[in-house]
Amino acid sequence: MKSIKLSKKTEAVLQVEELSVSFVQYTKGLQQKNLRVISSLNIDIHPGEVLAVVGSSGSGKSLLAHAILGILPSNATVEGKISYKGETLTPKKQQQLRGQEIALVPQSVNYLDPLMRVGKQVRTSVKDADPIKAQREVFARYHLKPEVENLFPFQLSGGMARRVLVSTAVVSGAELIIADEPTPGMDTASVQEAIKCFRKLADDGAAVMLITHDIETALKIADRIAVFYAGTTVEVAPVKDFKGKGEELRHPYSKALWRALPQNDFIPIKGFQPLPSALPSGCLFEPRCNLATSHCSKVQPQARIIRNGMVRCIHAT
Template identity: 40%
Template sequence: MVTELVLDRVSVRFSLPGVTVAAVNDVSLRVRPGECLALVGESGCGKTVLAHALLGFLPGNAQTAGTATMTGEGPPLDLLAASDAVLARTVRGRRVGLIPQSPATHLTPVRTARAQLEEAVRVHHPAETSPRDHAHRVAARAGLTPDDLDRYPHELSGGMAQRVANALALVGDPWLLIADEPTTGLDRDLVDGLIGEFRRMVDEGRAVLLITHDLAAAQRVADRIAVMYAGRIVEIGPAGRVLDAPRHRYSRGLVDALPDRAFTPIPGQPPLLTDLPAGCAFAPRCDQSAPVCAERPPLTTERPPPAGDPAGAGEDPVRAADDHAFACHLPC
């Protein structure tokens, strides 16, 4: 069976006193081995919430809908429906690795990097006779020396803590690595090294889900790009097509804001996730908005609609996301 992760209409809501936060809304996409998919968008658009939903890291006031089906080892597994015990035993660190935001704060402060890495080796490779040697091999992949591993988290620079987090995520040899804002605060050389490691993983047949607001980094490493706005995927497709010929006007705004492009900021602010409009959430910031934008646009492609569905209203969102798809009534 082919290993892949398919998200079909995934939504996440948080219940707070007197209000509901619609953090993720009807997200559909497919993650395949041998590719890097970059999930980009402004801070607060739901990227990290989506990653946490896949690994069962949501708080108790969260409700999920849709499916996130992983195939490849044993029967298909819906990550959203799986118990915490199943996720801990078969998914986290084994089939899916995570590089969290602010990695230094996720390291145990009273244990050296070596102790934490060797413990991860013993958990994921119980038959390993030399956890120390295994830890050294994984550390080398992340650009660490044995001496680096003898430091405590407070003795690590931001870049070094990032490398330790990378090594911990690689210990279990996961087929999918979720990297959440991994380039934040890193200098150019460290970013180059990190991007090189991601490309090596992809070349080895693994998958990388890169979560970032750094469109320049996504441009360098991604095979496909998904643009997220107000909890919803508004455009997804091959990186070259999304960046060079974006169809959604928010995607166009992100591209035009790059320093090597127009360097023009997007006016206005994203909507509150507690008060999303019924139609296109980007309409209040869009200089081309029209009355039709009061209706929510579906994620569609420019392919001919299926037979018997001339309006294309029944297009499968996962199938659409495999192509170059966008959710805009008045595309660029």
């Protein structure tokens, strides 16, 4: 099935259609099995847009980023289609674009080269400006003192290391920026500066994918929110729909996630997200859903466009 596209004035920079990611695993007796951790995942992102990807741990957010960049481990199998500017992202193309037109702000600070001073690492990402000037300006923006440029990664605190990673993406001039949980460990001022910078990058024409657990932070800068659950997209909605009691949202999980926030009703979601080895045969949220019927347990719902948003739920109106 082709992914459903929402109407946009510009062509998508990134188009992910029916993406599935499986990993080969060995059980007792060296029996081989394929563990599918992402299935039928669809998103798109356009120039000038911040798309926030939210969901609990294990929902497939970081794996999506790694699939786009072509940095999944060797035991992974990828199905479906990932396109960049209308061209299929082959492994060769991914290697050419990675760190150039597509930049990653990774979740782990281990992506920093432990043997290179951090100032030099940031300068290697500068393409169209004076590297030293660009690096020093971005460090000042993120409250990194001048002497930090001469430090090695092991000499940085966790928050400092994350600010260096954000700096690297900011100076790269990339057209697609994937920020995977970029702000944990930062102080409040640095968090605000970082998210403002991502918003400015989008306003200047870049496409920004912000992967985060923090819906509140996402709402401050995003244009749309993609809600992930158990390895698939259950809803993509405009930011304006995240308000009140969640009446404008389409999927029961999105509504439950919204109402579970402390500033809303603080109502916990019953049950647990299923493990990849024990996925339901029908709707992935069916075991936890108050609206579930017998039909919901049979087939995973197809993606539909409702009220200018995408949803996978037969009950959505």
